[in-house]
Amino acid sequence: MTESDDEQQILRILSWNVNGFNRKRNEVLRQLSLLEADVVFLQETHVGPDRIYSTGSIKVQDLGCDYNMAAFTVFKGSSRGVAILFKKSLECGGFSVDGDGKGRFIIISCQIWGRDFVFINVYNSNDEKIRFTEFTQISTHIPPSAYLVIGGDFNTVMDADLDKTSNLRNRSHRKSFDALHNFLETLSLVDVWRCLYPEVKSFTYFDVKGQSRLDYFFLQSHNLTSVTACNIHNRPMYSDKEEYISDHAPLSIQIQTHGPKWQFDSCLLEDKACMEQLSSTIKKISQINTRKKEYLWPGVKVRLICEAIVLQRCLKLSRCSEMIELPQEVELMDQGGCPGSESSIEVHQTPNTSSQSLLNFLNHLYQIERFDDIKSILITVLTEPVSRKEILFAILSLPQSESLTADGLTVHFYKHYACKIIDLLQAFFNQIFDLKPMKRTVFESLNRDKYDHTYSYDIQYHCSPMTTVNVDYKILALVLAARLNGVIKHYLNPGQSKQHSSVQHCISDQIPVIISLKLDPGALKWPYLFNSLKSVNLPERFRSVLKLLLMTDHRSQGLRVGCPLTPLLISICLLPLINSINGENRFLGPEVQGETLMSIINEDTVLVFLSNSNEALDSFEKMLNDFIEASGFIIDEQCSEVFIAGPSRLSLSKDKLKFFKRMDDRFCSVVQEEMVVESSE
CATH class of the missing domain: 3.60.10.10 (Endonuclease/exonuclease/phosphatase)
Structure with a gap:
């Protein structure tokens, strides 16, 4: 010991x-x-x-x-x-x-x-x-x-x-x-x-x-x-x-x-001998002629960690140890981060692979009712084998980070060895697209209580753990998000080439109340999520891959904050609420490009346009409560907002959402008193 x-x-x-x-x-x-x-x-x-x-x-x-x-x-x-x-x-x-x-x-x-x-x-x-x-x-x-x-x-x-x-x-x-x-x-x-x-x-x-x-x-x-x-x-x-x-x-x-899980020290990458040994290990394993190449990557990661531990002990990197504390903090600050801050997954940009020409073609097929062709195209786009290019783009899009990971390998390591590990990752990810059962080590996460920063191997599932997933999870999530992002507009608005998502385009003098609801995904019920994905006819294989990915850490509910997939999945889950709102004739919608809009989905946020009347507010409150109860979503009141629409020359101030205190005949007077409408003149 x-x-x-x-x-x-x-x-x-x-x-x-x-x-x-x-x-x-x-x-x-x-x-x-x-x-x-x-x-x-x-x-x-x-x-x-x-x-x-x-x-x-x-x-x-x-x-x-x-x-x-x-x-x-x-x-x-x-x-x-x-x-x-x-x-x-x-x-x-x-x-x-x-x-x-x-x-x-x-x-x-x-x-x-x-x-x-x-x-x-x-x-x-x-x-x-x-x-x-x-x-x-x-x-x-x-x-x-x-x-x-x-x-x-x-x-x-x-x-x-x-x-x-x-x-x-x-x-x-x-x-x-x-x-x-x-x-x-x-x-x-x-x-x-x-x-x-x-x-x-x-x-x-x-x-x-x-x-x-x-x-x-x-x-x-x-x-x-x-x-x-x-x-x-x-x-x-x-x-x-x-x-x-x-x-x-x-x-x-x-x-x-x-104790704390050993983490790969990026200082090893500055030592030529260490780099050559780790590169040699990756190369030898990548060249193995085996029919089961998809099973290599989890063991390779453990092997690399074991070798790195020995290398670090042998080299006694005292110089690097002295350099880690201050430069790491400076590097995080340069990236806009905060040392010691915790988040489920670092927020990163989803690669924009959306093709307007593809959307236009899907809309054309929808209008002439060639639904089988639409289904075939979406299956191809969403479920084709993962390419080396997709993996490389996903790795390069990850923000540089030395933050704690479940398996000890950092983003810095993945970026440094991206070209060498890409074949192993490709085989590994494609076994998932073949719907082969994933071992529980695949996307293992760290469950850490607020005051406990040690690594726990126990299988513990809490409602809202402080979770750090490994880099493999982030890469695959980025690949799936990029694919879904390319066709999400078709799923949300089939047959429409454009989606109205800008608030300024949707404000009308006729509409006195605009509510912007942002949802906290931490309590989303998974049966509701999976039924929602099925209801919009996402390909079965793609749904299965999503399910495998989401359930790898055996949580019973919720999506990860900051994961590139999360806002896209929330958008799909919001569709029943949007359909209910759009089917309510007591709501008044603005005229935008000749269409009447009563609600808009903007990733994990929904905009709702209401008339300032008890009848409309009562109806919306019931719809919202039914949706919350069915889905498990929680309204993020810190980010949800109420706008009072006025003449087009007036700019709007905003207040945090307060449901639903109001006067007998109109929206909450407290909210209105706290809002300031400033003239632009």
């Missing part, structure tokens, strides 16, 4: 098939001490029954060294057996131990540093394989916030080309792999070492016939970003003779459980 000045807590977990523990106990414990393991999975311990412990029981003992808690399965003195050891320095408690009577696995649930862990150590013996179909039942006993760590010797290879040197094909391996693969899919588990090193051949088992990678650590996908290191170690040798202790090499992972 390591703990930095920032109180980051790192748990080191090691797995090793020792091929007999008791007869080489001192040598094994010496190696565990050298490798600084906090929790140890041992396989083939060969612990048999004695006068106290019978076959099939669990033997718990203090090893009298660094490890004061060790649980062994009791089977035979010559085969099988697994154990989990815990270091004395760990703050452990709440142990629950369950084991296989045949010495093939042990399950321990406990708390370490106040967090729930479930450790499963596996030895999948060749003579009697584990039935993983039954093993999946453990998932029902795992607390939602717990770390599930599964490791051990599984006696099968995951990739026949990368994980062994022998060309021989073994049918039993194929059966073992199929069962293991289904088990991993069921529990959303990933092979940590292969995720980080998809191009590397490295082995954990050695014999005269060849070498294989049989030993693994599996984590649930949403915990992958907590990994700070994963290593296959050299095979240890006895201290007093030139002989290996075991035919297996130890495998270890390091997991950050507490």
Whole structure:
């Protein structure tokens, strides 16, 4: 366990098939001490029954060294057996131990540093394989916030080309792999070492016939970003003779459980050697010839973070550390930002890819009722595979930022390596457009309370968390927003080539009251949102991609403030209210270009034109209340405004919206008294 000045807590977990523990106990414990393991999975311990412990029981003992808690399965003195050891320095408690009577696995649930862990150590013996179909039942006993760590010797290879040197094909391996693969899919588990090193051949088992990678650590996908290191170690040798202790090499992972998430230090980009190493890693992985390229990017990000952590420690960038504090603040101020300010997503410009010629063509097709052609065009525009150009434009449009991200990689990193990572990102995003299930690590977010600025890996969902999403989310949101922005006018006003969105064009001497409503999207009900998207006939695939993106952090409602998609989605959700207003003949609308307008959508704001009468105000109030109740929207009273329209030569002052205090026969007198109408003469 390591703990930095920032109180980051790192748990080191090691797995090793020792091929007999008791007869080489001192040598094994010496190696565990050298490798600084906090929790140890041992396989083939060969612990048999004695006068106290019978076959099939669990033997718990203090090893009298660094490890004061060790649980062994009791089977035979010559085969099988697994154990989990815990270091004395760990703050452990709440142990629950369950084991296989045949010495093939042990399950321990406990708390370490106040967090729930479930450790499963596996030895999948060749003579009697584990039935993983039954093993999946453990998932029902795992607390939602717990770390599930599964490791051990599984006696099968995951990739026949990368994980062994022998060309021989073994049918039993194929059966073992199929069962293991289904088990991993069921529990959303990933092979940590292969995720980080998809191009590397490295082995954990050695014999005269060849070498294989049989030993693994599996984590649930949403915990992958907590990994700070994963290593296959050299095979240890006895201290007093030139002989290996075991035919297996130890495998270890390091997991950050507490403290602020390590963030990529842009100072590394100023060091030529660091740049070359990270560039080399990206290049090697990008050139992998695999049919599953879309799965590479999440693991690559963790790999880059792990390498960057090592590089930063080795270089001891004291010079850069001194430079970070002041220049970072100056840079933020130069960008118009405020150091320490929080927002769900930085506000950025949506790339303007709207084509007036496309809108004109859609309007033409609408007027001649070629609706199938319209549908085909919109499907093409909204759901075609993501292009490299779209990704590049999205990355370049992101504001320069060193702000906290969920996976540790900053906007600065993405911009610096944009050309190198674009192929990996393209494959990654297009799996989403193929509607393949996304792992929960994909767009992982940081949930932080107002006074808690530490990184939390817990799956906690609050109504309005302080949330920072990773850069991947921002890029895909920009791509989707750019596509939707290009055709949004057609969805809001089918058949109309122009949309009236300017307040000054919509004020008439006839209309005494204009209400500008701005909506807070934080409480928007998702069923209402998804039904609204369906009602305007957005392509099903595009709706599905939006749903996958919005639901990745398992919120139950609301849109992200500042996300480029948010105002566009609000516009669509406003359509039922707009249609109700436009269908009310008691409202008076201004004449604009020969059309009577009673309401206008302007992104996340709606303009409503009312006559100054109780009848009109009562009707509008009921419509608004019905809309709020159905949608879950909240009116942002700090940004909503009331205008009193007068002669065209008069300029308007404005007041914050106050619903709906008014005199018996007109709009609220308090509001009118606070408004000042100034003559332009």
